[in-house]
Amino acid sequence: METLRKFIQLTFTLITNGYLLFPWTKNIYQGPLKALCSPGLNCYSCPASTTYCPIGAIQQLLLGIRFSIETGSYYFGSYVFGTIGIIASLTGRLTCGWLCPFGFLQDLLYKIPSWKKFQIPKYLNYIKYLMLIFFVILFPLILTDQWGIGKPWFCKFVCPAGTIEAGIPMLILQPDLRATVGYLFYNKLFWLFCFFTWSLFSSRPFCKTTCPLGAFYGMFNKISILQLRLNKKNCTECGACLHVCPMGIQFNKNVDSPECILCMRCMTEACKFDAISIHCAGLPLSLPLKKTRVPKIDTLQS
Numbered sequence: 681m682e683t684l685r686k687f688i689q690l691t692f693t694l695i696t697n698g699y700l701l702f703p704w705t706k707n708i709y710q711g712p713l714k715a716l717c718s719p720g721l722n723c724y725s726c727p728a729s730t731t732y733c734p735i736g737a738i739q740q741l742l743l744g745i746r747f748s749i750e751t752g753s754y755y756f757g758s759y760v761f762g763t764i765g766i767i768a769s770l771t772g773r774l775t776c777g778w779l780c781p782f783g784f785l786q787d788l789l790y791k792i793p794s795w796k797k798f799q800i801p802k803y804l805n806y807i808k809y810l811m812l813i814f815f816v817i818l819f820p821l822i823l824t825d826q827w828g829i830g831k832p833w834f835c836k837f838v839c840p841a842g843t844i845e846a847g848i849p850m851l852i853l854q855p856d857l858r859a860t861v862g863y864l865f866y867n868k869l870f871w872l873f874c875f876f877t878w879s880l881f882s883s884r885p886f887c888k889t890t891c892p893l894g895a896f897y898g899m900f901n902k903i904s905i906l907q908l909r910l911n912k913k914n915c916t917e918c919g920a921c922l923h924v925c926p927m928g929i930q931f932n933k934n935v936d937s938p939e940c941i942l943c944m945r946c947m948t949e950a951c952k953f954d955a956i957s958i959h960c961a962g963l964p965l966s967l968p969l970k971k972t973r974v975p976k977i978d979t980l981q982s
Contacts (some may be wrong), residue, residue: 685777695730696720696781697845699789706853712842716947717763717885720780721893723839727853731794734764735816735893736835736842743820744831750828755825764791764896772904776887776939777828777926780842783887787926798882799928804889804941811838812892836864840872883926888939888949905961908942910935914955921956931956 696718699709708727718731767775776783790797811834820830836843847865851857879887880903887894901907908931915932922930924945929937931946932955947956957967 681944683693685943688778690791692779693781694785696722697726697728698730701727719767719775721782721841723842723845726854727849739816739832741834742817744827745821746824752925768897768900770906771906772901773894773940774906774942775897777943786879786884789876790883792880794880800882800885800888802879808891808895809891811890812895829830838871842873843868844871888895901938901940902936907959909957909959911955914953916953
């Protein structure tokens with residue numbers, strides 16, 4: 681299953697960044713596919729990107745609302761919100777584990793041997809909700825200039841995916857842009873360096889602590905059509921699921937956790953007692969393995 685997941689991650693990364701003419705055009709793809717929403721975090725300004733980023737699109741919509749109202753133009757953005765709403769309702773945070781290019785990149789970095797691997801403190805997980813509320817929604821909507829137009833705060837000041845996918849490649853393709861490099865670029869380069877370095881020692885630090893798209897998708901984990909389910913009768917509470925989870929979740933204690941990216945490693949690699957299964961609209965997608973339940977360790981000791 682993990683091999684299949686890596687194959688799908690690579691394939692989707694290549695599909696959503698499949699504009700191969702950018703070395704010759706030296707510019708951003710503007711074709712008809714750009715009207716499609718990428719499920720994962722994939723920068724619109726990446727010269728190879730064939731889709732747009734949902735977080736970037738939300739900010740662009742919100743930063744112009746006040747100007748639109750003042751000029752008599754009213755835009756709700758039903759296409760943008762509807763697209764990510766459908767994705768979240770169908771799969772929850774599965775997109776983060778299977779389709780997001782930046783999540784895939786973090787997975788690869790974590791596989792590089794390092795002298796020690798660290799768990800990320802749980803309280804840092806709440807930062808991504810602050811990013812969603814303030815940097816994606818409130819700041820672009822409220823902090824506007826004299827014409828009533830805001831800024832894409834998350835994209836402009838934080839997003840490391842935009843730096844690696846768009847900022848650096850465009851500076852290589854268009855050398856004239858290097859004269860415009862200033863504080864904003866170095867600030868984002870700093871955050872990219874921090875998350876890349878962090879990814880060598882901790883699994884998916886950006887996904888866990890900072891990604892507003894993951895925060896949004898995670899809120900749908902409890903109601904999404906595709907879910908992981910726990911069979912409490914079969915669970916021995918051995919904790920094996922915790923040791924393989926890239927998000928640091930012990931599944932039997934955190935069913936439907938907003939941190940779960942549905943990578944299914946707990947089900948396919950860790951659990952030996954058929955305690956975890958994948959369901960779609962309440963129906964199991966796999967047959968039980970009918971393994972004998974092993975008594976808990978404390979029962980054996982008593």
